[in-house]
Amino acid sequence: DGGITQSPKYLFRKEGQNVTLSCEQNLNHDAMYWYRQDPGQGLRLIYYSQIVNDFQKGDIAEGYSVSREKKESFPLTVTSAQKNPTAFYLCASSIDLGMGRQPQHFGDGTRLSIL
Amino acid sequence: DAKTTQPTSMDCAEGRAANLPCNHSTISGNEYVYWYRQIHSQGPQYIIHGLKNNETNEMASLIITEDRKSSTLILPHATLRDTAVYYCIVRPRITHGSSNTGKLIFGQGTTLQVKP
Numbered sequence: 001d002g003g004i005t006q007s008p009k010y011l012f013r014k015e016g017q018n019v020t021l022s023c024e025q026n027l028n029h030d031a032m033y034w035y036r037q038d039p040g041q042g043l044r045l046i047y048y049s050q051i052v053n054d055f056q057k058g059d060i061a062e063g064y065s066v067s068r069e070k071k072e073s074f075p076l077t078v079t080s081a082q083k084n085p086t087a088f089y090l091c092a093s094s095i096d097l098g099m100g101r102q103p104q105h106f107g108d109g110t111r112l113s114i115l
Numbered sequence: 116d117a118k119t120t121q122p123t124s125m126d127c128a129e130g131r132a133a134n135l136p137c138n139h140s141t142i143s144g145n146e147y148v149y150w151y152r153q154i155h156s157q158g159p160q161y162i163i164h165g166l167k168n169n170e171t172n173e174m175a176s177l178i179i180t181e182d183r184k185s186s187t188l189i190l191p192h193a194t195l196r197d198t199a200v201y202y203c204i205v206r207p208r209i210t211h212g213s214s215n216t217g218k219l220i221f222g223q224g225t226t227l228q229v230k231p
Contacts (some may be wrong), residue, residue, distance in 0.1 A: 004158075031217060033217070033218065035218075035219075042221035042222060042223070043159075043219060043220075043221045045218040048217065048218065055130075058148045058218065059218075066169060068175065088156075090118075090158050090159070092158075092219075094217065098216075103149060103161040104161070104217070104219060105161060106158035107158050108157050108158045108161070109156070109157065109158045111156070
C-alpha cells in the first residue's frame, strides 16, 4: 500500500549528539513536510520541501537540518544545537505545496527523547 | 487563515452517529474546510474536505452551511476505534509565488470519546 513510513518509532538522544529521523513516501508526492508536536499542543512546521533538491525553513527550523536528494525521501537531522528536542516528530507529504484539492498525509511519527 | 472554533470534548454512544461541529465564521471564498483526526501516539489521519458542497466518503460526511460559516463532521456509526482528537482546519488554495508554505494549523480540536 502507498503511504509514508517514518523510522524509528522511538529514538533516544544523548547530550551533544546529532540524530537523524527517516521519512520515506511512495505516494509520488512532490511536497514533503516536517512538523513537531509537543504534549497537548498543535503541530509546528520545522522544514518543508516543494520539490527535489529544494527545501525551506518553517517556523521553528533552528537546531534542525534536512536534505531532499530523492523525491521519496526527506530525512530530518536533530542537531546538538536543538536544546529542547524531546517531542513527537511528524512527516507529511502532499501532491503539491498548497492544500488545493489534495490533502497532506502523515506518517505515524517518531518520538524523540533525551537520555 | 480563517480561525476555527470547536468544542473541547464530546461523548458518543457506540453505534450512534457522532456529529462534530466547527465554526469558521471568517472563512473566505477560496478556503477549504478540512478534517483530520489523531489517535493517541499516531500521526494525524485525513478524513474529508470540502469547499461549498456537502461531501461524503467511506469514513464520514461533511455538511457545510450555505453561508460556509460553520460545518459538521458526521461519523454515521461510531465505533470505539473512532475515539480520537478531531481537528477542523481551514486552508486556502495554493497561490503560486506567494509565501504559502502549505503548513497545516491545528487548533486544540475536539476530543471525541466513544463509549460502549
